Amino acid sequence: MEHHWKELIPVDRYYVSCKTILQEFDRKIITLLYQPLIENGAFSLFMTLWAELEENRLWSEESTHHSLMGLMQCNLHEIFRQRLKLEGIGLLKTYEKKENDVRHFIYELQPPLSPDQFFNDGVLNVFLYNRVGKNKYAKLKRFFSDKQIDSIQYTPITKSFNEIFKSIHPSEMVSNANDEIIEQLIPQEGNNYINNVAKNEPTYLQEAFNFNLFFAGLSESMVPKKAITDKVKDMITKLSFLYEIDPIEMQKITMSSLTMDDKIDIEKLRKEARDWYKFENGDRLPSIVEQVQPITQRTMNDQQVETxxxxxxxxLELISPKKVLMDLADGSVPSAADLQIIEDVMVNQKLLPGVVNVLIYYVLLRTDMKLTRGYVEKIASHWSRKNIKTVKQAMELAKQEHRQYQTWANTNNKKRSASTKKPVRKELLPDWFVEEKQDQVSEEKVEEVDFEKERQKLQERINKYKGNSK
Known part of the structure; x- marks a missing residue:
């Protein structure tokens, strides 16, 4: 069950607006720098809205989402999902008004960051590098930069306004022109002058970072509070999101970035955060992935938990795949190999985080706590072809196709046992298999356990592996 219809239906109407005139150069920035991050669906939505706007400059004619579906040849859920991406990355602001059971929206397009802002952002540039690779990133840097001539040896000789122009003497003005001039100087009622507005960065909610905990462990004598300016707080929020740094680690990073005059060096702060991440994760850069199941694909948002x-x-709808791996390993950081398998599945098979969570949960219990790439990719490919989008759909399909998945697992087990000559263990199953109909006959009996008992067994197995690895 999907909930986008609670936010948007085809008869809802919308205007497209912009506070400035978007230029051809903006189009190049969005195409070459933003598109790799937001992917082609969100890029197509932005360009479609822009095309509706161009005819009327700052405001479009009113339209319905049904007509937008026809233009883009996609369903309303997809339009809503791509709209959220544009909002998140700072290319769109959305406003809503309800009137007689019909919702009216304003989609205000935002100009992209300038190349200088983008390549010095600290977050977007890292994600872009990770998406396009070293060589393409270098080409993009060259495309959006130009040689600089040393102008220090030149002397400025530009004349000021009052050196060239002079004001008209009052005696030269028409006597009754004052009121007329004042009237002409202001725009007509309901109109605004076209303006060049500031470029918007993506918004990073500072509430997402626990500054109370951060300040609680930070001694005033070591880092004065006045050193944590709004600009520093904004960068701390960005870096904590990008590199998944908790407040305790961020305290150490911030202290390392303090200058002799008790100020935080922003560039050093970024470098210290990068170095910390490299030490924790090797040379792999963070990827831009949706951390948790998108809100539009959650089935338990407004539902009461009964079972x-x-x-x-x-x-599984509220946590990331990485967190699932950590929880199943009692907080231990997942290996780079396991994370790579999960990231490849999300990128190549286009599976959503919640669906991947079910996949992790199922596979680990079926394969003695091991993520086997071949087995994971085989199930992931099947779920991708079935267009599985929600946690509930993934669970239901796993139940329906259990025999097939068991055959794949047994095939892998036979290959391994042929070389190791160890007996194949009796497989555990997630607890949601317990609710399968009792009249289903299976050639191999499935072990059914309750939720608590299963979690205890899983925890015992984890502890055993930890003890053997010491």
């Missing part, structure tokens, strides 16, 4: 399965669905 253990509902509880599990809600949990």
């Amino acid at each position: 253990k399965e509902d509880q599990l669905i809600k949990q």
